[in-house]
Amino acid sequence: MAIPGPSVLPASVMRTMQRDSVNIYEGEIVGETTLLVERLKRIAGTTHYLCMYASNGHGAWEAAIVNTLSAGDEVLCIVNGRFGHAWSELASGLGLKINIIDGGKRRAINPQVVGDALRRTPTTKAVLLTHTDTSTSVVNDVAKVRAAMNASGSEALLIVDCIASFGCDRFMMDKWGVDVMIAASQKGLMTPPGIGITFFNDKARKARRNAKLVTPYWDWNIRDSSAGYYQMFFGTAPTHTLYALFEATRLIEREGIENVWERHRLIAQSVHKAVEHWSQGGTWSLNAEIPCERSAAVTTILCSGSDMRQLRNMCEKELGLTLGIGIGMGATTGPSMEESAFRIGHMGHVNPPMILGTLGAVETSLHRLGIPFKSGGVAAAAEVLARF
Numbered sequence: 001m002a003i004p005g006p007s008v009l010p011a012s013v014m015r016t017m018q019r020d021s022v023n024i025y026e027g028e029i030v031g032e033t034t035l036l037v038e039r040l041k042r043i044a045g046t047t048h049y050l051c052m053y054a055s056n057g058h059g060a061w062e063a064a065i066v067n068t069l070s071a072g073d074e075v076l077c078i079v080n081g082r083f084g085h086a087w088s089e090l091a092s093g094l095g096l097k098i099n100i101i102d103g104g105k106r107r108a109i110n111p112q113v114v115g116d117a118l119r120r121t122p123t124t125k126a127v128l129l130t131h132t133d134t135s136t137s138v139v140n141d142v143a144k145v146r147a148a149m150n151a152s153g154s155e156a157l158l159i160v161d162c163i164a165s166f167g168c169d170r171f172m173m174d175k176w177g178v179d180v181m182i183a184a185s186q187k188g189l190m191t192p193p194g195i196g197i198t199f200f201n202d203k204a205r206k207a208r209r210n211a212k213l214v215t216p217y218w219d220w221n222i223r224d225s226s227a228g229y230y231q232m233f234f235g236t237a238p239t240h241t242l243y244a245l246f247e248a249t250r251l252i253e254r255e256g257i258e259n260v261w262e263r264h265r266l267i268a269q270s271v272h273k274a275v276e277h278w279s280q281g282g283t284w285s286l287n288a289e290i291p292c293e294r295s296a297a298v299t300t301i302l303c304s305g306s307d308m309r310q311l312r313n314m315c316e317k318e319l320g321l322t323l324g325i326g327i328g329m330g331a332t333t334g335p336s337m338e339e340s341a342f343r344i345g346h347m348g349h350v351n352p353p354m355i356l357g358t359l360g361a362v363e364t365s366l367h368r369l370g371i372p373f374k375s376g377g378v379a380a381a382a383e384v385l386a387r388f
């Protein structure tokens with residue numbers, strides 16, 4: 001499995017879900033959840049607050065907005081791919097006034113552009129930024145966007161979608177001045193889908209007081225109150241997904257978040273190197289043009305003139321490797337683009353033998369299909385991984 005979520009589950013995470021139902025009012029799960037909250041905050045680099053939902057990432061997207069904003073508020077959506085667009089559509093559906101800065105599909109946003117937009121529209125209440133857009137694998141420089149916001153004199157909240165990047169790409173919530181951060185269980189967190197997370201600071205909590213969109217189910221105030229464990233999930237907790245998340249976050253802390261980021265960075269670089277090697281005939285490219293704007297969690301790969309659906313099909317049916325489909329690549333580059341793209345997810349539970357196996361299976365399929373490429377990408381990737 002090499003799709004960008006749901007990601008591969010470590011064996012110990014799967015084992016911990018093999019249990020009977022548990023009491024959701026008292027007992028072990030209550031204390032374990034308290035420890036989980038502290039671990040998640042450490043991984044996010046925040047000392048502030050978090051609320052969890054029995055939801056996917058879309059739920060956490062909505063939670064972040066409804067807890068901080070009201071219908072008619074102006075928000076600036078920074079878009080570098082399909083997920084940024086989808087989030088802006090959700091915001092629009094909630095009645096917010098959307099201004100979009102589209103950074104395109106291949107480059108991170110220029111922070112200067114954000115600053116200029118905020119100067120033009122000083123009434124902007126929030127900036128919605130996707131850290132890593134999973135469709136394009138472009139990663140934005142969050143700290144620089146924050147600096148540009150500050151320089152513009154804007155009071156807007158910075159709300160960042162880290163669903164793809166959390167536990168993969170370096171991220172420091174408090175240090176980088178992020179007010180709200182959104183994550184979900186099924187990507188870098190190595191847990192099945194089903195838990196959405198919003199992290200928020202005091203400024204966001206203050207915004208909650210005036211937020212008119214909030215409904216009881218999403219309300220931070222109810223979940224974050226001391227009303228008891230049952231209210232933390234506003235009903236029955238997703239018990240077995242929680243057990244998975246207890247274990248997965250323990251694995252992350254045991255390895256150390258700095259080491260986790262470094263492992264992802266090297267593995268991503270090995271993928272980049274393999275693609276650059278394949279490309280010596282000229283038809284292959286990494287979608288994210290600039291090395292420092294490439295995510296450590298996922299890589300979008302383009303191959304002009306060949307159908308990557310065939311490649312994915314061969315990998316899946318004949319070799320047992322599931323690759324990510326190309327999404328959101330078609331709109332401006334012609335319908336053939338979608339077919340010319342695929343993605344390798346390398347998020348969470350991934351190590352050198354797994355990525356070498358992935359790249360090896362891709363090369364095997366390329367040989368079988370007669371798609372033009374320069375053989376030897378796996379060896380090039382191995383050289384990068386030798387730096388481990």
Ligand SMILES: *Cc1c(COP(=O)(O)O)cnc(C)c1O
Binds near residue numbers: 134184
């Ligand atoms: C996966 C993903 C989402 C959507 O998450 P769901 O759990 O599918 O709702 C949103 N944003 C980004 C950046 C993602 O990678």
